[in-house]
Amino acid sequence: MWNAIRAEFIKLTTTKSFYxxxxxxxxxxxxxxxxxxxxxRQLAQNPEFAGSEVEFIVEPRxxxxxxxxxxxxxxxxxxxxxxxxxxxxxxxxxxxxxxRRWRVAAAKCVLYAVVVAILSFLTLILVLYVGKIMGxxxxxxxxxxxxxxxxxxxxxxxxxxxxxxVFAMGFAWLLRNTAGALLVVLVWSLGLxxxxxxxxxxxxxxxxxxGPFNHLTAFQTTQPVIEGPDxxxxxxxxxxxxxxxxxxxxxxxxxxxxxx
Numbered sequence: 001m002w003n004a005i006r007a008e009f010i011k012l013t014t015t016k017s018f019y020x021x022x023x024x025x026x027x028x029x030x031x032x033x034x035x036x037x038x039x040x041r042q043l044a045q046n047p048e049f050a051g052s053e054v055e056f057i058v059e060p061r062x063x064x065x066x067x068x069x070x071x072x073x074x075x076x077x078x079x080x081x082x083x084x085x086x087x088x089x090x091x092x093x094x095x096x097x098x099x100r101r102w103r104v105a106a107a108k109c110v111l112y113a114v115v116v117a118i119l120s121f122l123t124l125i126l127v128l129y130v131g132k133i134m135g136x137x138x139x140x141x142x143x144x145x146x147x148x149x150x151x152x153x154x155x156x157x158x159x160x161x162x163x164x165x166v167f168a169m170g171f172a173w174l175l176r177n178t179a180g181a182l183l184v185v186l187v188w189s190l191g192l193x194x195x196x197x198x199x200x201x202x203x204x205x206x207x208x209x210x211g212p213f214n215h216l217t218a219f220q221t222t223q224p225v226i227e228g229p230d231x232x233x234x235x236x237x238x239x240x241x242x243x244x245x246x247x248x249x250x251x252x253x254x255x256x257x258x259x260x
Contacts (some may be wrong), residue, residue: 004098004107012081012111021077022115025070026123032066033127037135044138058135058142061221063127064153067120068220072186074116074161075168079181081108082172105173105252113165117158124157149222152233156220159237163216164189167244173251176258189213197227212243 012018037058044056082105098104128150132139144150172181197208208214209228218225219237231239 001103001107004103005111007097008081008104008107008111012115015084017080017084018077021073022119025073025119026126028073029066029070029123029127030130032069033063033131034134036062036066037131037133037139041134041136041138056138058131058139060128060131060142060144060147060150060153063131064124064150064157066127067124067157068217071161071164072189074119075164075185075189076182078112078116078165078168079172079178079185081112082169083176083178083181086176087178101256102252105169105248105255109166109169109248112169113162116161116165120158120161121154124153152222153220156233156237160216160220160240163237163241163244166248167212167240170244170247170249170251173255174247212240216240 040056040058128144132142132144135142168181168185171184175181175184193208193211193214197204197211200207205227209225211225214225214228215231215236217223218228218231219233219240222233224230225236
């Protein structure tokens with residue numbers, strides 16, 4: 001297993017897309033946080049709002065949200081780690097070198113999950129400090145290490161991204177096609193459940209209330225799913241984990257039968 005992880009590490013770190021997606025993840029998240037905080041700062045200093053009841057302050061919740069905006073970037077890379085080998089006809093050589101094919105899938109998943117967990121944790125800290133600096137006086141009351149929401153986000157965001165990686169790789173193994181896998185993963189993660197929930201009159205409530213990504217959001221924000229079960233955030237996280245595990249297992253089964 002260790003040899004498989006080492007092999008995947010070499011392949012990952014010699015791929016340009018890995019560095020591009022990782023850099024985009026960090027830059028876009030910090031850029032959005034900085035612009036948001038600076039915009040709030042400008043509004044707070046605007047004389048037109050002097051004496052107004054509206055208070056413009058930089059809050060951690062808004063800064064942390066920037067990581068949700070860029071989460072799809074690492075999901076794209078997760079899909080590419082699987083489908084790029086099929087598009088380049090490298091899968092045969094990989095499976096020949098590693099007859100126990102489940103180890104290839106496990107190595108890819110474990111390796112990138114660790115990378116994403118570390119990357120998201122460090123990016124979250126960077127986002128918070130950039131927001132505090134750019135926010136100026138509007139961020140003077142913001143507590144980075146003393147805020148309960150931040151304390152939850154510091155571990156919940158990396159865990160949520162890791163689960164998203166498992167979910168994305170599962171569909172990549174199922175479909176083997178980059179465009180198809182990305183279409184399913186991106187459309188589903190970017191709001192399919194909410195759209196179907198509003199469009200379908202009878203079953204829409206159940207789709208929205210029990211949609212896996214809605215519960216992943218609930219796990220991260222500690223807010224219950226609208227029109228969904230009143231579950232604890234941890235339960236919502238476990239619910240998504242079950243979805244991710246089932247899809248990943250289905251992908252492994254399809255890979256074993258199809259590529260045998």
